[in-house]
Amino acid sequence: MAYLLLRHRDIPGLENIEIYKQNGGFRALEKAVTTLQPKQVVEEVKASGLRGRGGAGFPTGVKWSFLPDTIWPHYVVCNADESEPGTFKDREIMEGNPYQFLEGVALACYAVGAAEGYIYIRGEYYPIAKQIEACIAEMEKQGYLGDSLFGTQTSIRLKVHLGAGAYICGEETALLESLEGKRGQPRLRPPFPAVVGLYGKPTVINNVETLTNLPFIVEHGAAAFREFGTEKSPGVKIFSLSGNVERPGNYELPLGTPFRELIFTHGGGIPNGRKLRAIMPAGASSSIIRVDDSNFDRVMDTPMDYESVPSLGSMLGSASVIVIDDAHPIDWVIKKTIDFFQHESCGKCTPCRDGNYWMKHLTTRIHAGKAIAADVKLLDNVAAQVYGKCLCALGDFSTMAVRSAIERFPEDFEKVTGNS
Amino acid sequence: MLTEKYPSEIQAIFAKYPVKRSAVMPLLYLAQREEGYITKENMQEIANLLDLDVTEVAGIVGFYTMFHDEKAGKYRMQVCTDLPCALRGADAFLEALCDNLGIRVGETTPDGLITLEEVKCLGGCHRAPLFQIQEGDMVAFHENMTVEKTMELVEALRKSVNSSPRAATA
Ligand SMILES: Cc1cc2nc3c(=O)[nH]c(=O)nc-3n(C[C@H](O)[C@H](O)[C@H](O)COP(=O)(O)O)c2cc1C
Ligand code: SF4
Ligand code: FES
Numbered sequence: 076m077a078y079l080l081l082r083h084r085d086i087p088g089l090e091n092i093e094i095y096k097q098n099g100g101f102r103a104l105e106k107a108v109t110t111l112q113p114k115q116v117v118e119e120v121k122a123s124g125l126r127g128r129g130g131a132g133f134p135t136g137v138k139w140s141f142l143p144d145t146i147w148p149h150y151v152v153c154n155a156d157e158s159e160p161g162t163f164k165d166r167e168i169m170e171g172n173p174y175q176f177l178e179g180v181a182l183a184c185y186a187v188g189a190a191e192g193y194i195y196i197r198g199e200y201y202p203i204a205k206q207i208e209a210c211i212a213e214m215e216k217q218g219y220l221g222d223s224l225f226g227t228q229t230s231i232r233l234k235v236h237l238g239a240g241a242y243i244c245g246e247e248t249a250l251l252e253s254l255e256g257k258r259g260q261p262r263l264r265p266p267f268p269a270v271v272g273l274y275g276k277p278t279v280i281n282n283v284e285t286l287t288n289l290p291f292i293v294e295h296g297a298a299a300f301r302e303f304g305t306e307k308s309p310g311v312k313i314f315s316l317s318g319n320v321e322r323p324g325n326y327e328l329p330l331g332t333p334f335r336e337l338i339f340t341h342g343g344g345i346p347n348g349r350k351l352r353a354i355m356p357a358g359a360s361s362s363i364i365r366v367d368d369s370n371f372d373r374v375m376d377t378p379m380d381y382e383s384v385p386s387l388g389s390m391l392g393s394a395s396v397i398v399i400d401d402a403h404p405i406d407w408v409i410k411k412t413i414d415f416f417q418h419e420s421c422g423k424c425t426p427c428r429d430g431n432y433w434m435k436h437l438t439t440r441i442h443a444g445k446a447i448a449a450d451v452k453l454l455d456n457v458a459a460q461v462y463g464k465c466l467c468a469l470g471d472f473s474t475m476a477v478r479s480a481i482e483r484f485p486e487d488f489e490k491v492t493g494n495s
Numbered sequence: 496m497l498t499e500k501y502p503s504e505i506q507a508i509f510a511k512y513p514v515k516r517s518a519v520m521p522l523l524y525l526a527q528r529e530e531g532y533i534t535k536e537n538m539q540e541i542a543n544l545l546d547l548d549v550t551e552v553a554g555i556v557g558f559y560t561m562f563h564d565e566k567a568g569k570y571r572m573q574v575c576t577d578l579p580c581a582l583r584g585a586d587a588f589l590e591a592l593c594d595n596l597g598i599r600v601g602e603t604t605p606d607g608l609i610t611l612e613e614v615k616c617l618g619g620c621h622r623a624p625l626f627q628i629q630e631g632d633m634v635a636f637h638e639n640m641t642v643e644k645t646m647e648l649v650e651a652l653r654k655s656v657n658s659s660p661r662a663a664t665a
Contacts, residue, residue, distance in 0.1 A: 160577045160616035198561045199617050199627060201634035234511050239520055239559035242615065256516035256545070258558040274514055316621070317579035323621035359578055359616075397579050411578040415615055421558075 079303070079311050080287050081327045083171030090206075092213050095174040101219050103290035104178050107185050109225050111293075116186040120289065122297035124309040129154055129245075129282030130357070130393045132308075132381045139187050141269035142277040150278040151184045151192040152254065153286055156238055156245035158197055159358035160415055161395035164313035165283035167325050169196075169203050172287065173210045177233065179286035181220060182293055184231045187279050191232050195250050198239040208235050242419035246467050247280040249421065260423045261467035284313055304330035308380035312394050316342050319349065319400035331383070335375035338398055349400035353484075356384055357392025359412045360472035362479035363405065364389050388479065405484040406491050409477050410438040416473035427470035430461035434477060444491050451488045455481045497540055501525055505544075515545050519555055523562050524632040531571070531631055532563040560614070561629065568603040568610035570652060571629040576613050579620035588624035589613060591642045596649070608653055 083089040086098055095101075107116050121136030142149055157165040168176050184192045196204040211233050214220040222230045236254055243249045244259040251273050253259035272278020288310060292300045301309045308330040314337055317323045321343030328337065334354065338344065345351050351371075355361035356379065364387045366374050377383050384391040399408060417431040437454040440446045458474040465471065481488060498505060508521045519541065526537035533556055535549075542549040556562040563571075574592065576585045589611075593599055596611060603610040619625045622638035626645075637648065 157618050158616060161579045161620055162616075163618045163620055166618050197618070198559070199634055201632075202636070236511075236517075237520065237524065238561075239523070240561035240614075241559050253520070254517060255514065256519040256555075258555055318582040318620075323583075325621070355578075397582070399582060403582060408578065411581055415577055418615060 078327055079291055080168060080175075080284065080313060081171065081325065082175065089172055089174075090170070090210075092174055092210070092217065099294070100174055101178055103293035104181055104185070104219065105225050107182055107293050108227055108229050113186050113188055116182065116293060119297055120186065120292055123288075123292045123300040124297070124307075125285065125288055125292060125300065126308065126310075126381065127282055128284035128288075128312065128393070130159070130360075132391070135281060135285055138269065138281075139183075139279055141267070142187050142279065143270060146270070146277055147188075148191070148276055149187050149189040150273040150276055151180065151187060151189045152247075152250065152273055152278055152280045153180050153183075153192065153194040153283060154245060154247065154250060154280055155194055155196040155200070155283045156242075156250060157200070157283070158242040158245050159360060159393050159395055160412075161317045161355070161358040161397045162315050162393050163317075164315050164325050164393075164395075166200060166203060167313075168283055168287050169200070169207055173207055174214070175290055176283060176287045177207070177210055177214060178219075179289040180233055181231050182289040183279060183281060183286055184233075185229065187277075189279070190230045191234070193254060193273070194233060194235050195244070195254055196235060196237055197244075198237050201237065204235050204237050211235070241421075242415075243421045243467075243469060246469065249467070250280065251278065258421075260421045261469075263466065305378070305380050305382075307382050312379075314379065315393075315395045316398070317395070318398040319345055319351075319403070320398045321346050328379075330380040331378040333376050333378055334396075337379065337396060339375075342398070345398070345400050347400075347402075349402055351398065352401040352403075353399040353405065353408070355389075355397040355399070355476065356394065357390045358395035358397065359415050360390075360392060360475055361397070362389040362475045363399075363408070363483065365483040388483075404442075404491070405480045405487040406438070406442050409480045410442040412476040413438045413473065416469065420469065420473070424464075424466045424470065426461045426464040427466075427473065430457055430470070431473055433457045434461075434473070438477070441488065441491055446492050448489075448492045451481060451492060497522070497526060497537060498544070516547065519545055519547070519552065520559075523552075523556060527562065528632040530566065531569065531629075532566050538564075561634075568608055569630065569656060570608060571610045571612055572626050573612045573614040573617075573629060574626040575615065575617045575619070575623070577616040577620075579616065580623035580625065583620075583623040585624045588640070588642065592645060595642055595646055606653070608656065609649060 088094040117139050125135045126132040241259050244253045248262035249259040268278045304310045312330045314326045326341045351366050354364040413434045417435040420427045420431045422428045458477045462474045508518045522541045526533045538552045539549050542552045574589045600613050619638050625638040628635050
């Protein structure tokens, strides 16, 4: 199957604008700007069933249609903050296939009537941000961005904003705060960004991978897009595979591909003769799926799409599949995830800030073998107190691995607490 | 003064946003370019440029991990030890770097060249072990590393600094 998103793997040099043009580049943008009404683009994207690839899986066309026609200007903001542990897909898109990505951003701008779009790139991707800025300049020079696009009245300008190291800025309202020059702390909702977003104006926020699908949908239509994936999760997805596998990396596969194909066929299985013990399909924010002899085939045959992964008590999220072998105790795994969340909590609400402080204290103690069984209960209790009581989803995310670990891997905790 | 040193860059930054305040992060990067950290004077100047209180600017510096308000080594070597990298041996890698550099995490080599830091996921988990080097306002990735390759890089950085004080990372 030819790549739809990681097309640079089929076409060497695709990061060069001339090669991109020779391979159908900017045809979708020209088609939209010269022959389609913005509303028609929105309808096509709705019909494609494209769902946001940033984690929540919200239907993209539906999200766009929430922008009120009565308040202007509208903004498009691209979320290129990519900071979920285990996620490295947006980076490969921007490095290898930057023009398809930028064409997608421009299409989103056209669809919602935005003359300005911002691309918020995490600070650690500094070299990529420089590359994207150079690509934007090239597109302006050749008339694919700027004023009077393709001889019409349409103007679209894109700008890069560099983050500076904060996972929370991937949360869309924190991202907007950061872009407005404030500390990146989430906003209270409602109002939603679709109505009150960047600089108080209606704003669409989409992930890099989401937007990179748009040129294909606009050029070939919703039906062609739906040829891949499932009814409710159409299209292809980039799965970032990491951890204890032979061949970690990005794999572009139809949504609904079973875990077995990703981990064993593409990923080459578990190295060093070890056994697969656990999977975190949505990065550090996942509930941990336990894999053992009793459920191995059931887990392996589960399709990776937004509807099926919850049947294993987890989520697809950003499809950052972290594979864990039987050499790594699960009490250590949750110590690592809590180290992350405790560091990244923005501190705005008490349950998240204090809860993560206590969870860090407890997971550290448990992993050091200095805890008793009551500490594990206390940890579970703290996590339960955090869940559902926070301003943004980071608070909930921080509890996912912890609670599922305690429930599904009791023997790991009995071992370190001596079952006393 | 930043405005004297970088007039055209500052103008370009302001032109990017309809609201002045949005310029704060790019201006902070500019302030960090030469010394690798942001001085009190620079914070004050940025506050003045944006009509903000200096404490607000300091709050932003403190919020983001890539802004620094204290001097460190010329190169900040930032090793990822987050879960996916740790599953591939990142903790042991960091420990070996400490031994080889003769410093602990958070410390700087006596010659002021390298400050060793431990950071969260850098988006390169499939190429662990890895680190980034932050130098001024720039970042460079070094992936699929070994201790030997890292020590060679350190030597190369040491030489280039000795021959020209403003050598680039890459
Ligand atoms: C703590 C947190 C971190 C997030 N990080 C990212 C991120 O790095 N990239 C991203 O695209 N979405 C991230 N999201 C999701 C965004 O809030 C938002 O839903 C998404 O960018 C919408 O784009 P989409 O509909 O195209 O997926 C994060 C959400 C939360 C709560
Ligand atoms: S849940 Fe955590 S990260 Fe989110 S706003 Fe509250 S303190 Fe900040
Ligand atoms: S966990 Fe180290 S780069 Fe992602």
